[in-house]
Amino acid sequence: MKPASYPCPLPGGAAGHEYALTFDFSRKCRVLIAPALFDEGHKLRRFTAEVMRRLNGAEIDCFLPDLPGLNESEQDLALIEPEDWRMALEAAARHFGATHVLALRGGGLVLPGKLGGWHYAPVKGASLFKTMLRARIIASREAGHEETLDALMEQGLAMGLELAGYSLSGEMLRQMGELVPGKQPGITVIDHELLGGGPLWLRAEPDEDRAQADALAAIIAVGVNA
Amino acid sequence: MDTTDRKLRAILADVLGLSHDQVAEFTADTGLFGDLPELDSMAVAGLLTEMEDRLDIVIDEDEIDGEVFETYGSLLAFTQAKRDAA
Numbered sequence: 589m590k591p592a593s594y595p596c597p598l599p600g601g602a603a604g605h606e607y608a609l610t611f612d613f614s615r616k617c618r619v620l621i622a623p624a625l626f627d628e629g630h631k632l633r634r635f636t637a638e639v640m641r642r643l644n645g646a647e648i649d650c651f652l653p654d655l656p657g658l659n660e661s662e663q664d665l666a667l668i669e670p671e672d673w674r675m676a677l678e679a680a681a682r683h684f685g686a687t688h689v690l691a692l693r694g695g696g697l698v699l700p701g702k703l704g705g706w707h708y709a710p711v712k713g714a715s716l717f718k719t720m721l722r723a724r725i726i727a728s729r730e731a732g733h734e735e736t737l738d739a740l741m742e743q744g745l746a747m748g749l750e751l752a753g754y755s756l757s758g759e760m761l762r763q764m765g766e767l768v769p770g771k772q773p774g775i776t777v778i779d780h781e782l783l784g785g786g787p788l789w790l791r792a793e794p795d796e797d798r799a800q801a802d803a804l805a806a807i808i809a810v811g812v813n814a
Numbered sequence: 815m816d817t818t819d820r821k822l823r824a825i826l827a828d829v830l831g832l833s834h835d836q837v838a839e840f841t842a843d844t845g846l847f848g849d850l851p852e853l854d855s856m857a858v859a860g861l862l863t864e865m866e867d868r869l870d871i872v873i874d875e876d877e878i879d880g881e882v883f884e885t886y887g888s889l890l891a892f893t894q895a896k897r898d899a900a
Contacts, residue, residue, distance in 0.1 A: 627856060715863065718863060719856075719859045719860055719862075719863045720856075720859070721859075722858075722859035722862055722863070722875060722878075723855045723856040723858070723859035723860075724855075725875050725878075726855040726858050726859060726878065727855040729878075729879065729880075730855065730880070736875065736876070737875050752856055786827060786828030786829075786831070787828060789860075790828045790829050790860050790861075790864060791828070791829065791830075791831050791857075792829055792830055792831070792850075792852035792853055792854065792856075792857035792860075793831065793852045795831050
C-alpha cells in the first residue's frame with residue numbers, strides 16, 4: 589500500500605492536491621473507495637484498509653482518497669459542501685482510472701457519476717448528523733448546560749456548527765441533511781447483515797474484524813469479474 | 815430473557831465490541847456511562863440511534879440524562895418503558 593496524491597478541485601474554482609492510499613499495479617480492475625464520512629471515517633478506516641489489502645490480493649487495484657476537509661486534508665472543512673466531495677471523487681476516479689467504485693456508509697451520498705459499483709451499509713445524511721448532534725447535546729449536558737436539537741440545528745443552518753470536532757457550514761448541514769442513498773443506477777447495495785458481526789462504525793473504540801473484511805472484499809472480487 | 819433485553823444486550827455488544835457471552839453477564843447493577851471509559855458522548859449517541867432503529871422507538875434528547883445510562887438495569891427499564899408506550 590502506497591501513499592499517493594490526486595489533483596483535487598477546491599471551492600471557488602481553485603485546485604489542490606489530496607492524499608490517497610493506493611494499491612496501483614496497472615491492473616485491469618481498479619476500484620475507487622468513497623470513504624465513510626466524519627467520525628465514521630475514523631472508525632472504519634482500518635477496516636477499509638483491510639478490505640483494500642484483500643482486493644490487492646485478488647489482483648484488484650484500489651484507491652482510497654482523502655476528501656477535502658477530512659482525514660489528512662489541509663482544507664478548511666467549514667468551507668466545504670457535499671458537491672465538493674462529489675467533485676473530488678470524480679477527480680480521483682479520473683486520475684486513477686477507476687473502473688468501479690466502492691462507497692462506505694456516507695461516502696455513498698457523494699458518489700461520482702458514471703461509475704458502477706457498490707454501496708456498503710447506506711446511511712442518510714440526516715442520520716449521520718442526528719448522531720453527531722446528540723453527541724454534542726450529551727456532552728454539553730455533562731458539562732452543565734442544556735442544548736436542544738432544534739435550536740442547535742437552527743443555529744447551524746444560519747451560521748454553521750461544530751459537531752464532534754467537525755466544523756460544518758450551514759450549507760453542509762442543509763445539503764448533506766437532505767441526501768439519501770440509493771438513487772444511482774449501477775450501484776448495488778451491500779447491507780451490513782451480509783457481512784455478519786457487529787457494525788464497526790458503532791464501536792465506541794475503533795476496531796477491525798477480519799471476517800467482515802474478507803466478506804466485503806469477496807463480494808467486490810466476485811462482482812468486478814462478473 | 816425477553817425481546818427487549820435480548821436486543822438491548824446485542825446493541826451493547828456491537829457498541830462495546832463485546833461477545834454475546836460477555837454481555838449476557840451484565841446484571842441490572844452493571845455500570846455503563848461513567849464506568850466504561852470507552853462509552854463517551856459519541857458512543858452513547860450512536861447507541862441511541864441504533865436503539866431507535868432496532869427497537870422501533872423514538873427517543874427525545876430531553877429524556878436522556880446521566881441516570882438512564884448509569885447502569886444496565888436503568889437503561890433496560892427506560893427502553894422497556896419506551897416500548898410499552900409505543
